[in-house]
Amino acid sequence: MAAKATIICFIITFLILGGIAVLIAWLADKMKTPTFSLDQAAVEDYNFTADNRLNATFTVVVRSHNRDPKYKIDYRVIVVSVYHSGYTLAYDTLGPYTAPHGADIIFTAQPTARNVMIANSGMARDVRNETRARELGFEVRVRAAVRYEVKRWKHKNYTLRITCTPVLISLSSGKSSQSTKCDVDRY
Numbered sequence: 257m258a259a260k261a262t263i264i265c266f267i268i269t270f271l272i273l274g275g276i277a278v279l280i281a282w283l284a285d286k287m288k289t290p291t292f293s294l295d296q297a298a299v300e301d302y303n304f305t306a307d308n309r310l311n312a313t314f315t316v317v318v319r320s321h322n323r324d325p326k327y328k329i330d331y332r333v334i335v336v337s338v339y340h341s342g343y344t345l346a347y348d349t350l351g352p353y354t355a356p357h358g359a360d361i362i363f364t365a366q367p368t369a370r371n372v373m374i375a376n377s378g379m380a381r382d383v384r385n386e387t388r389a390r391e392l393g394f395e396v397r398v399r400a401a402v403r404y405e406v407k408r409w410k411h412k413n414y415t416l417r418i419t420c421t422p423v424l425i426s427l428s429s430g431k432s433s434q435s436t437k438c439d440v441d442r443y
Contacts, residue, residue, distance in 0.1 A: 322357055331355070332402065
């Protein structure tokens with residue numbers, strides 16, 4: 257009977273210690289979401305026509321910093337979009353990139369709007385007023401399919417949704433926007 261009680265006690269102790277080890281490993285293995293900033297934004301070949309059609313080539317320079325000390329981040333696909341009043345004006349697709357732990361990567365996108373019709377009259381009025389003022393206000397959104405990886409062990413895939421706002425672009429020649437911090441959601 258004493259041998260049976262000893263075995264049961266050993267099994268319970270083993271399960272408790274194993275559970276604690278798994279809990280500690282799970283708590284210590286939390287991945288950190290990278291930070292993003294929009295370092296520069298500029299526009300070239302800008303033309304907003306009388307019939308509310310937009311033609312422009314945006315240049316967007318985005319910096320990503322991998323804050324995680326253990327994981328490298330593989331960016332499989334990155335889509336950079338330029339929005340105004342909730343409407344997509346232009347987008348560009350980039351990738352792949354790899355950010356080693358603790359490193360920055362910088363990617364440059366050139367979303368292009370070609371003959372984009374702005375049907376919303378309020379938005380068209382806003383864009384026309386901003387064109388006259390020679391300063392455009394936009395929002396840059398980045399969506400990235402990523403994979404966190406440690407050595408050969410691959411972790412779960414995520415989608416990062418990055419929003420950089422406000423982005424003010426001067427239409428005066430040679431001027432670009434100032435750096436803008438971005439909000440990041442991981443899902």
